[in-house]
Amino acid sequence: MSAGNIVQIENLRFGYNRQEIFKGLSLGIPRGKVVAILGASGCGKTTLLKLIGGQLRPAGGTIRVDGQTVHELDTGALYALRRKMGMMFQTSGLFSDLTVYENIAFPIREHYRLPEELVRRLVLMKLQAVGLRGARDLMPGDLSGGMSRRVALARAIATDPMLTMYDEPFGGLDPISLNAIAELIRKLNDALGTTSIVVTYDVSESLKLVDYVYVISDGVVVGQGTPEEVASSDDPYLVQFMKARPDGPVRFHFPGRALEEDLDLAPRA
Numbered sequence: 001m002s003a004g005n006i007v008q009i010e011n012l013r014f015g016y017n018r019q020e021i022f023k024g025l026s027l028g029i030p031r032g033k034v035v036a037i038l039g040a041s042g043c044g045k046t047t048l049l050k051l052i053g054g055q056l057r058p059a060g061g062t063i064r065v066d067g068q069t070v071h072e073l074d075t076g077a078l079y080a081l082r083r084k085m086g087m088m089f090q091t092s093g094l095f096s097d098l099t100v101y102e103n104i105a106f107p108i109r110e111h112y113r114l115p116e117e118l119v120r121r122l123v124l125m126k127l128q129a130v131g132l133r134g135a136r137d138l139m140p141g142d143l144s145g146g147m148s149r150r151v152a153l154a155r156a157i158a159t160d161p162m163l164t165m166y167d168e169p170f171g172g173l174d175p176i177s178l179n180a181i182a183e184l185i186r187k188l189n190d191a192l193g194t195t196s197i198v199v200t201y202d203v204s205e206s207l208k209l210v211d212y213v214y215v216i217s218d219g220v221v222v223g224q225g226t227p228e229e230v231a232s233s234d235d236p237y238l239v240q241f242m243k244a245r246p247d248g249p250v251r252f253h254f255p256g257r258a259l260e261e262d263l264d265l266a267p268r269a
Helices: 045-052 075-082 100-111 116-129 145-156 175-192 203-209 227-231 236-242
Strands: 005-016 019-030 034-038 060-065 085-088 163-167 195-200 212-217 220-225
Touching (some): 019 034, 019 195, 034 175, 045 195, 163 175, 175 203, 220 227, 220 236
Parallel strands (some): 163 195
Antiparallel strands (some): 212 220
C-alpha cells in the first residue's frame, strides 16, 4: 500500500449473481484529498463504497483501508475501523422518528462514552458548520431536500472521521443547495484534515470540488487524473461521459436479446 493512500484497492472483482460488477478494478485514495469516483448509473459506484466499508466482501482482489485488509477483519476489528469512517447516504438515511439533534448525536453516543454536555456541544458545532443549528429540534419530515442533505452531512462528520464517503450528495438538489453542499464538503475536508470520497455522476460540480478523479466503466478504471487532465482527455469514453454526448461507447440499453426476438417479430427460418 502506498504510504500516501488511505484506501488502496487492487484487482477488485465482485458481482451480484451472474452480473459481474468489477473485473479487476484498481485505485488508490490519497490521504487528505477529496477524490471523485465518476461513472454512469449502474456502474457500481455505491457498491464500491459498500466494499470499502466492509458491508460486502469481494470475490477477488484486496481492499485496504488505513493499512488494514477490510475483508479479512473479524467483527470487532471491522467495527473499530468503521469508527474512523463517516458516510453520507444517497437518500440521506436520517432516522425519521428522531429529531435533527438526535440524528447527529446518534453516532457520537454509539461510538463513545461522553458526558451529555459534551455530546450537546459537539452536535451544535456540527449543525453550526452546516448552517442548521436553529433546526435542531425539527423532525426529518419537516426538512426540505437540501436541509436533509446538510443534516446527513453533519451526521457523517459528527465523529471527525479520518475517511468520509459521500454517495451521490448532489442528487435532486436545486442549484443553490447543490453549490452549498459542494462547498461544505470541500471546507469540512480541509478544516478537519480528513479524506473524502465523492461518488457521483454530476460531472460539472465534482470537477470544481475535487483534487483527483477516477472514472469507472465496465468494471475497471477507464480514466483518472486531476480534473483538468480528465476534462481535456481525448479518450472516446471520457469525451462522451464528461461532455454528456449521446453518441459514443457508453451503452444506454442493458444487454439483452434483440427487441424483435422479445416481440416475436424475428423472421423464422
